[in-house]
Amino acid sequence: MSDLQKLFALMILRAAPQDLSYSRGLLAGLAAAYVFSGLIILQTTVSPDDAYIDVIFGLLVQAVFTWTVLNALGKAPRFVQTFSAMLGVGILLNLLAWPVFAVLSDNTVEEGVKSTMSLVFLMLISWEILVKGYIFMHALEMRLMGALALSFSLFFITIALSQLLFPA
Numbered sequence: 001m002s003d004l005q006k007l008f009a010l011m012i013l014r015a016a017p018q019d020l021s022y023s024r025g026l027l028a029g030l031a032a033a034y035v036f037s038g039l040i041i042l043q044t045t046v047s048p049d050d051a052y053i054d055v056i057f058g059l060l061v062q063a064v065f066t067w068t069v070l071n072a073l074g075k076a077p078r079f080v081q082t083f084s085a086m087l088g089v090g091i092l093l094n095l096l097a098w099p100v101f102a103v104l105s106d107n108t109v110e111e112g113v114k115s116t117m118s119l120v121f122l123m124l125i126s127w128e129i130l131v132k133g134y135i136f137m138h139a140l141e142m143r144l145m146g147a148l149a150l151s152f153s154l155f156f157i158t159i160a161l162s163q164l165l166f167p168a
């Protein structure tokens with residue numbers, strides 16, 4: 001099974017981060033693809049400069065958070081596969097969110113459709129939190145509830161720092 005297939009399996013909770021290849025090259029490629037996919041999505045809602053800053057900042061916060069948690073719990077050698085899994089899932093979710101963002105940013109779309117797309121977006125965020133919690137669960141060998149707490153923490157830390165450092 002290829003790493004792409006493993007990422008799809010991870011998205012539906014049928015694989016774990018340790019199933020991915022331990023490859024710094026894969027991690028670098030996923031980081032580049034993550035930035036590219038994030039720029040595509042955010043171009044519909046913010047300026048290109050702001051989109052670039054937002055995507056790079058999000059990437060850095062995820063990397064630092066993941067490294068810190070893994071290191072604090074004595075699992076630092078798992079960083080490459082864990083972060084690769086998080087980036088791969090982020091890319092797939094970015095691609096799923098792309099049409100949602102396109103609809104939400106289109107001023108000609110009816111409010112009912114926008115409300116539905118807002119709900120779809122909320123579902124995608126919820127799924128991302130679940131999948132990242134699942135990744136933490138496997139990487140840290142912990143219960144899902146604790147891993148979900150880490151995933152929620154990552155989500156809220158990213159939003160809070162983004163708002164604090166880059167107010168709209």
